[in-house]
Amino acid sequence: MQPRRQKRLFAILLVIGLLTGAVAAMLYALQQNIDLFYTPSQLVDGLGKDKIKPQVGQRLRIGGMVVAGSVKRDPESLKVSFDLVDTGPLVTVIYEGILPDLFREGQGIVAQGVLQDATTIKASEVLAKHDEEYMPPEVAEALKGIKHVPPSQQQPASGSY
Structure with missing residues (x-):
């Protein structure tokens, strides 16, 4: 794999990981506030x-x-x-x-x-x-x-x- 493709793949995986973490944190926070x-x-x-x-x-x-x-x-x-x-x-x-x-x-x-x-x-x-x-x-x-x-x-x- 070319270095340029590796950087793109790493960037995409990083963004997906950060979005997943953000959504998980929001759901956890909302779970404690549901009455x-x-x-x-x-x-x-x-x-x-x-x-x-x-x-x-x-x-x-x-x-x-x-x-x-x-x-x-x-x-x-x-x-x-x-x-x-x-x-x-x-x-x-x-x-x-x-x-x-x-x-x-x-x-x-x-x-x-x-x-x-x-x-x-x-x-x-x-x-x-x-x-x-x-x-x-x-x-x-x-x-x-x-x-x-x-x-x-x-x-x-x-x-x-």
Whole structure:
């Protein structure tokens, strides 16, 4: 092979290698910034037909309705915990900070944070719905026609004993 062709081949291989490295670095960086959206049911039961559940330590967003009577505040700090619900299971959100002004029980919210265990999220951010008309499309679809009845008010199934 002629020296001129060797230089061209080396230059082309170098450019391809640098582009591959740049794309790999971008994908790795984006992977750590992806926050998947879940509802409480999807978090507990799994997502999709394969019922894939998030792993402990994974960053995610969760949206649902704040269960009435579930908000617990620590009198010594800004720590707050509350339960979220959509169609069934409850998920507990733990947050340390000042909640949005529009946050209240029975309100639709979206929390961003890290999964602590199967039903607990340690939130770094809590967003409350800003008016009566708007709700994120994913939350609106998941909550369509759903009303949560607290366990204390549920009727026992007949013949279950």
